[in-house]
Amino acid sequence: MKTVRLVVCCMMMLFALPAFGAGLEGRVREYTLKNGLKLLLVERHTSPTVAAWIRFRVGSVDERSDERGIAHLLEHMLFKGTKTLGTTNYAAEKPLLDKIEATAQQLIAEKAKHAKADQAKIDALSKQLKELEAAAGKYVVKEEFAEIYARNGGTGYNAMTGKDGTTYLINMPSNKLELWAAIESDRMQNAVFREFYTERDVVMEERRRSYDTEPGSMLWENFMATCYHAHPYGQPIIGWMSDIQNLTKTQAEEFYRKYYKPSNAIIALVGDLDPDKTLALVEKYFGAIPPGTPVPPVATVEPAQQGERRVEIIADAEPELLIGFHKPTLPDKDDYVFDVIDMVLADGRTSRLYKKLVVEKQLATEVSTFSAPGSRYPNVFCFAASPRAPHTVHEVEEAIYAELERLKTEPLSQRELQQILNKLEYEESRQMISNGGLARNLTEYEAVAGTWRYLIEHRQKVALVTPEDVMRVAKKYFIRENRTVGFITKREAAAPGEQK
Structure with missing residues (x-):
């Protein structure tokens, strides 16, 4: 009976969560203090x-x-x-901290001379720094x-x-x-x-x-x-x-x-x-803390990529593959289209890449997609995959490109789009079960999207994405000149007379 009651309670919670998400607008109270702090x-x-x-x-x-x-x-x-x-005593500690900083600055400046540095001076300053740190450490x-x-x-x-x-x-x-x-x-x-x-x-x-x-x-x-x-x-x-x-x-x-x-x-x-x-x-x-300086926006804009870039790491490790395509970030409409593409290609065992590369062709042991490395500025839509021996990075890479070509030419079905919306609704609700999960989302989207209401608006925007949008975005961004490829090549035994 205890197990049954637990299952029923969990089901009731999950059924109630979409209603909570829908009512989040009325549940969040927001304030901005005079010093600019957002609460x-x-x-x-x-x-x-x-x-x-x-x-x-x-x-x-x-x-x-x-x-x-x-x-x-x-x-x-x-x-x-x-x-x-x-x-234990900041008044006594503070002068030592000041001496540590003065000594460290001298040491850094001397080391910056590289070949012209005075090694005796470096040794003396290093010794002095350790002694000061030991003295300050007592507090x-x-x-x-x-x-x-x-x-x-x-x-x-x-x-x-x-x-x-x-x-x-x-x-x-x-x-x-x-x-x-x-x-x-x-x-x-x-x-x-x-x-x-x-x-x-x-x-x-x-x-x-x-x-x-x-x-x-x-x-x-x-x-x-x-x-x-x-x-x-x-x-x-x-x-x-x-x-x-x-x-x-x-x-x-x-x-x-x-x-x-x-x-x-x-x-x-x-x-x-x-x-x-x-x-x-x-x-x-x-409330009385001085406001500080608002972080200025990054002025640098990444120039448009003009050709494929490739980077190889040779290491004592199994092969790995990364592929990235530059893309816009929110609130650009195309960012929501990439959310759809992300779920179609690699969200779970029914996704296209998993079924094709992991299950059917058994080219890879795992495959995933994600946007990185941040969201405040235009980012990169990434593919990560681990080839399954004896298959190669090249085989996996070509299989991924084949799936991208499908996106350009074959419209998604309405059933696929509805499955994505259903998954989004469940995932958004699951993330709000815990207090910490909701607090994380509120601070994340307030900071990155400019408003926590992105939590409410996101699925509504994704619902407007059409099969034609997906094909348009795939044709626009999944192109060779916008592509960066990185891979690990396993270090092989050195040839006779060569060093590893």
């Missing part, structure tokens, strides 16, 4: 908890060429504490944010940095919401970047471990850099190694003071809350 509130009393998400409209795409990797490093630094949290209270949250019932404490933005999130008991407001408003105003150069070393090791020696990551980075010659979407979020090595605490603090402020912040609170009291709480803690 989105949804009252849901399904559990005595609140999902709290803060999204900053600043990501790696907003970095200058001498700042690459700074948004990702800032994500690490904003866990280090403030003037009151993460330290550090590690992970104090996380410990406070954990002691008070917080779960899922995390952060994410992407091309388009940076997000900090946690789920809290509803009666601890004021604690969240106190901590996060303090972090927005008074973050202290202690252990900066130690953490920079951690990021450099992350780069070595997860990118420089990982063939799949190497392929992705080189593929994106090949897709984009001008626009910063082509740069890696973590930064290239030389970028990370030259980042300074002074740069990071300037970036933080300008952009990680209310004018670029969106807060979504979803759960067991009283909207009026919650608004007053947010006003109390965040």
